[in-house]
Amino acid sequence: VTAAAGERSLRIGEIAERVGVTTRTIRYYEERGLLGAAPDRVKGSHRLYGEADVVRLLELLRLRDLLGLTLEELVELAEAEEARATLRGKWEGSSTDAERLRIVEAAIPLVRRQLELVRARQRTLSEFADELDEKMRTLKRRRRELSSS
Amino acid sequence: VTAAAGERSLRIGEIAERVGVTTRTIRYYEERGLLGAAPDRVKGSHRLYGEADVVRLLELLRLRDLLGLTLEELVELAEAEEARATLRGKWEGSSTDAERLRIVEAAIPLVRRQLELVRARQRTLSEFADELDEKMRTLKRRRRELSSS
DNA sequence: TTGCTCCTCACGTCACGTGAGGTGGC
């Protein structure tokens, strides 16, 4: 059976390169509980990842880089992402419609929260851009005045 | 003579509170050369700051928080801010027009560089926001489908 | 069998946080 959802054929070096971090980062995130390391792995054996892990990691890294969240804050925001990840596994599985509805309804406030954070960051960035624009105009005006005198 | 530019009447705790960091951060930035601590201060005596330092610190912190720059990167970007700070001191002083022009022309590419970084960050944030919007729409559509079946 | 990547300690680093013990200014 080729279970597309549970592939887990990527080694740590491969997933690290694909998402643009080092293997140390991946292991550290696992330590901190951000990556649900396959619980059947025996200590010392190789870690294996799937496409779902790639998606999840990219999401986490974007929240980290664009919003400057700490790993602890990522854990909170990710806890229901967790649900959405299991969702991906369970979705095409044997869950009932009621269960699906519950999962979707749990995911909505999380995405909403992320959107709020992004919007807030966009606003402060816009202010910053405006101030820099203004500063630039002032400098150019001053340059004009000085070079024509 | 009440030299408004060289006031330096703020103590480290006051400036720290005004810009929203701890005194440790201020001292650390001084260690790393980001804050030109008054060079006439004798070891052990109190540090004193002026309004120009407040402005400078706020700029640095915004670059740090909004763009995620390291202190080393801040040093680079700030080196000519340095010039703009001395500018503030020298401007109304005894500098010639030619010197003023030189300072203004040095400041322009720096502000331009900052604007580029901000614009780039704005673009990636927009992409992120779009994806989150799309995700939200998908979730809501799915919820609608599930609750009406 | 030979590389290559992986593994687990474990110490180093960056950007501060957090006391410990002591001195200075309104």
Added chain:
DNA sequence: TTGCTCCTCACGTCACGTGAGGTGGC
């Protein structure tokens, strides 16, 4: 004189970086 804030070490922490020494899979 009494608080309060300041000072300088100096060790702790978060999020990793960077080897050291050893084992596993194509």
